[in-house]
Amino acid sequence: MSGDRTTSGRRGGPDRRPPQIELAGVGVRIGAKVLLDDVCATVPAGGFTGIIGPNGSGKTTLLSTVARWITPATGQVLLDGTPVRAYSGRELARVMATVEQHSVTEADLTVEQVVDLGTIPRAGGRLRRIDTREIVDDALTALGLQKLRTRTWQSLSGGERQKTQMARALAQQPRVLVLDEPTNHLDVAASLELLAQLRDLPVTAVAALHDLQLAGLYCDHLIVLAGGRVVAEGPPALVLTPALLDRVYGLDAEVMPHPRSGAPLVILNGVQRHGGAQPETEQI
Numbered sequence: 440m441s442g443d444r445t446t447s448g449r450r451g452g453p454d455r456r457p458p459q460i461e462l463a464g465v466g467v468r469i470g471a472k473v474l475l476d477d478v479c480a481t482v483p484a485g486g487f488t489g490i491i492g493p494n495g496s497g498k499t500t501l502l503s504t505v506a507r508w509i510t511p512a513t514g515q516v517l518l519d520g521t522p523v524r525a526y527s528g529r530e531l532a533r534v535m536a537t538v539e540q541h542s543v544t545e546a547d548l549t550v551e552q553v554v555d556l557g558t559i560p561r562a563g564g565r566l567r568r569i570d571t572r573e574i575v576d577d578a579l580t581a582l583g584l585q586k587l588r589t590r591t592w593q594s595l596s597g598g599e600r601q602k603t604q605m606a607r608a609l610a611q612q613p614r615v616l617v618l619d620e621p622t623n624h625l626d627v628a629a630s631l632e633l634l635a636q637l638r639d640l641p642v643t644a645v646a647a648l649h650d651l652q653l654a655g656l657y658c659d660h661l662i663v664l665a666g667g668r669v670v671a672e673g674p675p676a677l678v679l680t681p682a683l684l685d686r687v688y689g690l691d692a693e694v695m696p697h698p699r700s701g702a703p704l705v706i707l708n709g710v711q712r713h714g715g716a717q718p719e720t721e722q723i
Contacts, residue, residue, distance in 0.1 A: 557610030
């Protein structure tokens with residue numbers, strides 16, 4: 440995925456170009472515990488970047504820092520050179536949409552109402568200065584949720600809730616999508632469909648993923664974390680190597696190109712004894 444999906448903003452109008460995200464020396468600590476340590480990485484503009492690594496490596500913390508839910512102790516996150524902390528809340532909501540791994544609400548909202556919440560940053564808040572029906576319809580259609588539009592949130596399965604939250608994020612019309620385990624609760628077919636949609640959106644998408652196979656098949660760019668540090672970064676075919684999978688995950692694996700796409704396929708043979716997570720930085 441490249442600049443061919445990027446659209447330039449018109450003079451005097453909103454800038455709709457997907458921005459590059461730069462992580463510049465980001466460090467996050469809770470007390471004496473270091474969650475992220477001097478993270479330096481780039482999320483290319485208009486691409487689909489996967490954040491991968493073992494459990495506890497800092498993936499969710501990194502995404503939370505990008506989304507400005509966490510303020511780093513050191514370093515900063517920049518969108519095309521502008522620190523995210525420089526944006527007002529409404530300005531950031533017009534640029535960035537997020538989808539969490541677990542979404543909980545006690546409100547008795549319908550699917551349509553949940554998706555419509557995504558239009559608030561652009562629709563003028565409570566004043567609702569624009570008609571949002573077309574935006575909501577487009578988002579529902581994109582995620583195949585038209586038949587569920589009148590269902591209540593509480594009646595939905597985990598996968599249906601996840602897709603509803605994705606539709607809400609699309610209704611926000613963002614330039615950046617930040618997703619924590621977007622395939623959580625989805626079956627195999629739904630996961631493949633969702634990731635294919637993400638790959639083709641005209642946005643900068645960054646997602647934490649636990650499935651190495653899906654990361655290799657659908658992402659343009661990977662950032663590998665271990666122990667709160669970046670240990671590798673680059674195209675999947677160069678990042679997903681047997682040596683890295685051994686060093687970071689403790690996996691005995693082979694990697695072969697997909698017969699059609701050439702994307703890396705990970706073939707697992709077992710687990711190595713050392714247990715993985717050896718944080719030695721490798722820039723690709």
